Structure formats: C-alpha cells, structure tokens
C-alpha cells in the first residue's frame with residue numbers, strides 16, 4: 001500500500017494540505033499547546049460527499065482518521081501524527097425548524113453559530129459555555145451547560161444524526177433508524193463515524209438571571225453547603241458551578257457561577273447566596289441566554305493544558321476545604337483552577353431512548369484545570385492537577401471523569417470507568433458493527449477487540 005506523499009496527494013481532493021504546503025502549520029495547530037503533531041494530510045470538508053470521499057481515500061491509503069469539529073479537544077484527539085485529518089471547518093450551517101422545534105447543525109459548527117440562529121427564534125440548544133468550542137466533540141461526549149436543569153445534557157437533545165461510517169456509507173441514527181447508534185452518539189464520543197449533521201430538539205428560552213458571585217476562600221465549605229441547600233430546593237431552576245482559583249489580592253477565592261433558567265423569581269436565591277457569607281464581588285442580575293453564554297469569553301489556542309477529575313457521588317465539606325487549600329498551595333502554577341459543575345435537574349434523567357453517558361447519579365463533576373505557557377512549568381502544573389484528582393478520587397462515582405475534559409494521557413481504564421461495565425459492553429458491540437478496524441481511534445477509544 002502506498003502512503004507516500006504523491007499517493008496521498010493524488011487520492012485527496014484539491015485543497016488538502018500536506019507537510020510543506022502553505023497553510024499546513026496553521027491547519028495542524030492544537031488547542032492544547034503541549035502538542036505539536038504532524039498529520040499526513042488535512043482535508044477541509046464542506047459537504048457530506050466530501051467527507052465520504054475523504055474517508056474512502058483514507059481507507060484506500062491505509063491511513064487512520066482523526067476527526068476535527070471545533071478543534072477544542074484538550075486531549076488533542078482531532079490532530080494526530082500520521083493521520084488523515086477530516087476537518088469539518090466548512091460545515092457550520094444551522095437551520096431552525098420552529099414548527100417542529102428542531103435545529104439541524106453542520107458537524108463542524110461552533111456554539112456561537114447555533115446560539116445566534118436559535119436565539120433569534122426564542123430557542124436554544126443546550127450547549128457548552130464557551131462559544132468557540134465545537135458542537136461535535138461536546139455533544140458526542142455529553143455536554144454540560146446552563147440549560148441542564150430544564151433540558152438535560154446536550155447529548156440528551158440529540159434526536160438524529162447523519163453519520164459517515166468507516167466504510168464510507170452515509171447512515172442515519174434516530175429513534176426509527178438505528179436507535180442503537182443514536183444511543184452511542186449520546187456520550188460515546190467520536191468512535192462510530194463522522195457526524196456530518198446533528199439534529200437537536202430546541203428548548204424555548206425564558207428571560208434568565210445569573211452571573212458570577214465571588215467569596216473569600218475562608219467561606220470555604222459554607223458556600224458549598226448553601227449551594228447544596230438551594231439545589232435541593234430548586235433542582236429544576238438553578239445551575240451551579242463552583243470555581244476555586246487564586247485571586248491576586250485575596251488568595252484562594254470561591255466563585256459561584258450561577259443561573260436561574262426556568263423563569264422563576266431569583267430574589268430568594270439571590271438573598272440566600274449573600275446571607276452571612278463573605279461576598280467580595282458579583283455581577284448577578286437579569287441576563288439573556290446569550291449574555292450568559294458570552295460570560296466565559298474565549299480561551300486562545302496554544303496555551304498548555306492538563307485537566308483531570310472525577311464525577312462525584314457526593315462532595316464532603318472536608319474534601320472541599322482540601323480543594324481550596326490545594327489552590328492556595330499551587331502558586332507555582334500560573335492558572336490553577338478547580339471547576340465543580342453541578343449535575344442537576346433534567347441532567348439526572350436519561351432521555352427517551354437512553355444515552356451512553358453514564359454519570360447521571362453524580363452530584364458534581366470535579367475537575368482540576370491547570371493552564372500555563374512555558375514547558376518549564378509542565379511538571380509542576382501536571383503534578384498539581386493529578387494531586388487534585390487524587391483528592392476527589394475517594395468520592396468518585398465510578399472511577400472515571402468527564403471524557404470531554406480528559407488529559408492527553410487518559411488511561412483505557414478511566415475511559416471504561418466513565419461508562420461502567422454494561423454501557424461499555426454495549427458500546428463495544430456497536431463499535432464492532434460499525435468500525436471493526438478501529439479506523440476512528442483518536443478519541444476516548446472504545447476498542448472493538
């Protein structure tokens with residue numbers, strides 16, 4: 001089999017970039033600056049037919065395929081040494097069907113594309129909180145965002161998908177056509193083919209309320225206790241995420257990112273979030289869904305990242321205090337951030353037809369996010385994130401973390417643990433049927449063997 005440059009060039013559509021071509025270095029950039037990978041070729045696809053042609057060419061050339069949606073994989077799955085990268089960067093179209101409450105979204109779209117189109121009609125697809133991340137990876141790994149209390153995870157709202165399989169066929173996954181594949185796409189990652197169109201159920205969006213309220217680190221577990229009380233009282237109204245970070249003046253600080261998304265009166269929740277707690281600043285107030293979505297801003301490509309964590313059955317006060325302490329002690333890591341995302345409301349229930357995502361019983365998704373610039377700080381930053389993951393590990397629900405946040409060296413054991421034995425076995429059976437040769441292996445890999 002020929003895999004030399006000439007053979008690759010002959011087999012691929014015009015516009016494919018290979019090493020040495022103009023644009024190759026720009027096209028191979030990874031979100032995570034730890035990685036510097038050199039694919040065999042990168043094909044920018046603008047249609048399902050072009051994806052089919054790229055997949056067939058890769059098969060003929062004997063090249064494995066990496067799929068690039070929005071390019072934000074922290075583990076670097078979408079750019080791989082020696083692979084043919086199928087980039088969906090020209091497949092970002094969104095169409096809204098108001099009457100049927102459906103959004104059809106190109107496989108390479110970003111959340112900004114979807115939010116703008118859906119919000120113009122008074123709807124949203126529950127998505128991630130950073131507008132430039134891709135719908136592809138985020139949906140296929142689960143999808144945690146503001147609308148979870150009322151609408152569940154992103155993957156729960158996926159009602160159909162058009163998929164190019166490993167043998168270059170175009171198939172549909174829906175409740176009527178291959179419901180097993182639809183189940184697998186709801187959390188099973190990019191293992192089963194290239195999704196060229198995602199069809200989502202649309203959620204109507206009411207006026208919302210929320211923002212960020214910061215507390216001194218000394219508030220520690222009292223903030224957690226207050227949030228737990230509020231979530232128990234308002235499970236389908238309020239989405240909490242707690243960030244623990246170092247504040248230049250105050251030392252470790254606890255930030256609550258909070259939203260009320262069902263239109264209920266924010267006054268009692270707002271009062272409870274302030275009562276007897278050391279608030280240092282906040283921007284809580286009425287917000288539209290788009291304003292909530294814009295809050296996070298953008299994290300540029302090229303910074304170095306190591307994220308690691310666990311879904312937790314419960315989060316005890318002692319563990320929380322230890323997390324605050326770990327941030328205080330991490331002054332050698334430029335950005336040491338701990339993110340605790342509440343799993344609440346509709347996010348705790350499987351959608352009709354079920355989903356591969358296997359962490360419904362978790363109370364929190366706890367993740368250490370180490371972000372830095374210099375390779376000289378690799379050891380300290382990675383070591384800190386691993387230590388934080390060890391702090392929460394005793395409360396881990398299954399021994400696994402959120403696959404969408406996993407680091408470059410995620411182990412096969414942790415991927416299995418993210419699903420549990422039964423779900424993993426079902427995923428393996430679907431993988432065997434659709435990709436027995438593991439052509440799509442650059443992901444949280446479900447090995448067919």
Ligand SMILES: Cc1cc2nc3c(=O)[nH]c(=O)nc-3n(C[C@H](O)[C@H](O)[C@H](O)COP(=O)(O)OP(=O)(O)OC[C@H]3O[C@@H](n4cnc5c(N)ncnc54)[C@H](O)[C@@H]3O)c2cc1C
Pocket residue numbers: 031066067068069070071072073074077078088107108127128129130133134135136137138139140141142143144145189190191193194195196299404405442443444
């Ligand atoms: C700054 C930042 C903010 C984030 N915020 C959130 C958040 O709020 N909520 C949340 O749940 N997650 C969040 N994440 C995690 C995010 O879900 C993952 O990084 C996800 O992989 C991003 O998807 P992508 O399409 O941009 O990634 P890519 O790097 O393009 O793809 C990652 C992998 O997904 C698969 N894939 C992507 N598109 C397709 C497709 N069309 N067909 C088949 N497979 C595909 C492939 O296996 C690919 O290798 C965030 C990540 C970052 C870096």
